[in-house]
Amino acid sequence: MHPAFSVIFLTTLIGAGQGLFLALFTGQLYASIKLIDAQGASFYAVGSALSLGLLIAGLGASFFHLGRPERAWRAASMWRTSWLSREVIVLPMMMGVVFFYGLFHYLGWTQPWFVAGDGALPIDATMVLGFAGVIVAFALFVCTGMIYASVKFLEEWHSPYTIGNFTFLGMASGFMLAAAYSAYLGNHLVGFYGTWAVIFTLLGLGTRIASLIRNATLKHKSTLQTAIGVRHRKIVQKSQGFTAGSFNTREFFHHQSPEFLRLVRIGFLVLVFPLPLLLIGVSYVLESPTLPIAAFVIQYLGLVAERWYFFAEANHPQNLYYQSVA
Amino acid sequence: MTQLALVIDLNVCVGCHACVTSCKQWNTSGWAGPMVDENPYGADPTGTFFNRVQTFEVGSYPATETVHFPKSCLHCEEPPCVPVCPTGASYKREDNGVVLVDYDKCIGCKYCSWACPYGVRELDEQQQVMKKCTLCIDRITDQSLPEKERQPACVLACPTNARLFGDVHDPDSEVSVAIRERGGYALMPEWGTKPANHYLPRQKTRMHINEDELQRADNPLTKEDITVYTGEETLDDVTW
Numbered sequence: 001m002h003p004a005f006s007v008i009f010l011t012t013l014i015g016a017g018q019g020l021f022l023a024l025f026t027g028q029l030y031a032s033i034k035l036i037d038a039q040g041a042s043f044y045a046v047g048s049a050l051s052l053g054l055l056i057a058g059l060g061a062s063f064f065h066l067g068r069p070e071r072a073w074r075a076a077s078m079w080r081t082s083w084l085s086r087e088v089i090v091l092p093m094m095m096g097v098v099f100f101y102g103l104f105h106y107l108g109w110t111q112p113w114f115v116a117g118d119g120a121l122p123i124d125a126t127m128v129l130g131f132a133g134v135i136v137a138f139a140l141f142v143c144t145g146m147i148y149a150s151v152k153f154l155e156e157w158h159s160p161y162t163i164g165n166f167t168f169l170g171m172a173s174g175f176m177l178a179a180a181y182s183a184y185l186g187n188h189l190v191g192f193y194g195t196w197a198v199i200f201t202l203l204g205l206g207t208r209i210a211s212l213i214r215n216a217t218l219k220h221k222s223t224l225q226t227a228i229g230v231r232h233r234k235i236v237q238k239s240q241g242f243t244a245g246s247f248n249t250r251e252f253f254h255h256q257s258p259e260f261l262r263l264v265r266i267g268f269l270v271l272v273f274p275l276p277l278l279l280i281g282v283s284y285v286l287e288s289p290t291l292p293i294a295a296f297v298i299q300y301l302g303l304v305a306e307r308w309y310f311f312a313e314a315n316h317p318q319n320l321y322y323q324s325v326a
Numbered sequence: 327m328t329q330l331a332l333v334i335d336l337n338v339c340v341g342c343h344a345c346v347t348s349c350k351q352w353n354t355s356g357w358a359g360p361m362v363d364e365n366p367y368g369a370d371p372t373g374t375f376f377n378r379v380q381t382f383e384v385g386s387y388p389a390t391e392t393v394h395f396p397k398s399c400l401h402c403e404e405p406p407c408v409p410v411c412p413t414g415a416s417y418k419r420e421d422n423g424v425v426l427v428d429y430d431k432c433i434g435c436k437y438c439s440w441a442c443p444y445g446v447r448e449l450d451e452q453q454q455v456m457k458k459c460t461l462c463i464d465r466i467t468d469q470s471l472p473e474k475e476r477q478p479a480c481v482l483a484c485p486t487n488a489r490l491f492g493d494v495h496d497p498d499s500e501v502s503v504a505i506r507e508r509g510g511y512a513l514m515p516e517w518g519t520k521p522a523n524h525y526l527p528r529q530k531t532r533m534h535i536n537e538d539e540l541q542r543a544d545n546p547l548t549k550e551d552i553t554v555y556t557g558e559e560t561l562d563d564v565t566w
Contacts, residue, residue: 001440067434067454074413074431081409084437088412153406153443153517221516222443224382228395229511229525232384238392241346241378244371247448251439317514318445321380321397 001154002251003311009061011144012173012303014091015166017054018137019174019200020181021098023193024048025130027178032127033120036192041105044126047181048102051174055095083150087143094140097133101126141167148310156215156314164207165310169272172200173303176276176296183283183292190292194280201299205273208306212265215313222317237324248322254312264309271302329403329423330461331494331522332481333501333510334396337529339488341379341394348483349377349398349459356464358429362452374450376459377480393528396489398480399446399459400513400521401425407438407447416456423495423522424463429455443517461491494522 024047031038063069075088104110104126112122121127145163152158175197182189224235240249254261276299283291353376354361363373377398384391401418405425408416415431416438418424427438427447432455439447439456447458462478465471475482481489492501501524504510510524551560 065435067436067449068432071413071431071433074415075433075435076412078409078412078414082412082437084410084435085412147437151410151440154440222514226514226516228382228393229513229527230382230384230393234384234386236383237380238383239381241343241380241397242375246372246375247439247451248445251436251449252445316440316445317443317517321445 001311001314001316002254003308004065006061006063006065008304008307008311010058010065011166012170012300012307013054013058013061014094014140014144015170015303016173016177016300017051017058017098018094018140019171020047020051020054020177021094021101021133021174022137022171023175023178023196024051025101025133026196027189027192028126028130030192032122037188039187039189041108041110043185043187044105045102047178048098048105050177050181052095052098052102055091055098059091059095083143083146087140087147090136090140090143094133094136097129097136101129101133104129138167141170153317154314155218155220156211157310159211159214161207161211161214165204165211168200168204168207169303169306172197172204172272173296173299175200176280176292176299179280180293180296183289186289191284194284194292197280197295198277201273201277208272220315220317222320224320224323227317227320237321239326240322240324243326248318252316252319252322256312261309261312264305264312268302268305268309271298272306273302275299275302327423327495328421328493329401329495329522330466330492331401331423331501331524332398332461332478333490333492333494333504333524333526335488335490335504335508335526336393336395337488337526338486339379339394339396340486341381341392342485343379344483344485345396345480345489346375346377346379348479349462350375352462352465352479353460358460358464359453361457362450364451372451374448374457376446376448376457391528396480397444397446398523399425399461400444400519400523401459401461403520403522404518406441406443406517406519410437410441412437419463422467424461425458426460426463427456427458429453429457432456443514443519444521466491494524 024044027039028044030036063072066072075085078085079089110124110126112124115122142163145166148157149159149162175193179190179193179197182193225231276295279291279295350361361374363371365371366373377396380395380397382393382395384393401424405418408418412435413431413433415428417426419426434449434454434456436449447456450457465478466476468476477491481491490501490504492499494501496502504526505524508526510526512521512524
């Protein structure tokens with residue numbers, strides 16, 4: 001497939017935004033039961049604004065993928081059958097939850113309504129929004145992943161690993177951003193968020209390696225024989241019917257050499273996994289305020305490469321019909 | 327229920343591209359707006375086409391065979407492109423089974439093209455909406471046309487009659503009989519898309535001649551001939 005940067009930025013930016021929100025709420029949950037230091041309202045408000053900014057940037061990027069962006073509102077109508085439509089509904093829901101979560105913290109509406117669990121867990125408006133946000137964030141990860149995983153013709157994507165990758169890698173970058181944010185503010189949560197970022201990066205490594213192995217040995221269902229219905233071992237295309245390009249040759253081919261693909265694969269495997277882990281580990285030892293930021297930026301760049309490779313790796317069965325110009 | 331479809335006879339298709347050009351001509355002039363070409367006279371022309379003829383070579387020289395292969399939307403009975411559409415622009419007509427795109431609802435997200443294994447949907451570069459073969463819906467449903475002309479432009483244009491058009495759900499239609507009696511098959515059956523369009527396989531035309539059709543074994547004059555021959559013309563030579 002042709003890797004479209006609109007979709008690459010959409011999926012990576014909203015993944016980081018969702019992850020950051022999950023990180024903020026995880027921090028709040030831990031603080032409310034006094035496992036870590038409580039943070040002030042501005043920590044959550046600014047963090048939510050950052051998360052919301054990423055979600056908005058992702059949504060903005062997605063509009064560049066549309067031929068007719070002015071009609072985008074129509075995309076919410078077919079939620080019964082289309083995962084794309086479901087994402088179009090859940091993404092604004094996520095934005096709404098993050099917006100109100102940040103706003104309520106900013107306004108200080110954090111007086112507990114009641115205290116759950118024998119005096120252990122005070123429930124306030126932000127806590128309710130937070131729990132709702134967790135559900136919405138995971139629903140959004142599933143919707144985004146299923147857009148790709150549900151297309152059975154793209155067999156490289158048609159696996160649960162796709163949802164695992166989107167979820168774990170999104171959470172990894174979000175928690176990494178939370179660690180960078182904490183390092184920038186100079187609070188004590190760098191280790192807390194950094195540890196979770198490491199855990200999610202390792203989980204993401206697991207599903208990503210698994211999908212790479214799966215795709216390396218994937219045997220495609222369709223062949224030139226089934227494509228034109230001629231039973232012969234040797235069929236060669238002599239003409240695709242036109243000499244210049246068409247939508248079929250632009251949308252479904254990445255037009256890059258196998259060497260370049262290999263380079264991108266090695267690049268993202270280094271940038272997403274070992275390098276950020278190393279940086280976050282070193283920052284923990286050195287108590288550096290800049291290394292976690294570097295870790296996030298490097299991992300994000302790696303994720304852009306990872307998403308590029310995700311598209312380029314997928315081989316659409318229609319390509320069987322476009323093997324030779326003339 | 328009616329399911330209109332094409333049956334394409336690979337046995338007689340000569341790869342002349344008449345169906346391609348007639349399709350382009352009819353559909354670019356229609357009420358739905360042009361099928362736009364970009365840079366048509368430049369070095370790298372591109373444009374929207376609903377139908378293409380491709381050519382494949384089967385086997386190794388000298389035992390090769392050329393297969394001309396027209397490819398357009400197959401109007402699947404289980405169209406995978408329809409449920410993925412987020413706006414409902416992509417739909418299958420209830421009354422005749424033709425898969426269509428509502429150009430006024432399409433947002434150009436290209437998701438339906440990903441969900442088609444046959445690569446028959448094309449995004450129009452200028453209008454930025456997804457387009458595909460309509461089976462010339464504006465011709466075949468036009469009651470003002472004489473019935474003979476209520477057929478897709480490609481079918482009318484084909485000089486070798488390689489394209490048949492009709493209802494594949496009617497067991498007695500020309501297309502159903504052709505599929506049934508001449509080994510009509512669907513493309514990529516492994517996906518369960520149940521394409522309505524079918525292809526008729528190439529068939530070698532072979533003539534078998536028996537020896538006694540060349541040598542007249544029962545020449546009645548031979549029986550009556552009592553001449554003893556010594557190398558000259560026989561009765562067989564003069565009567566055959």
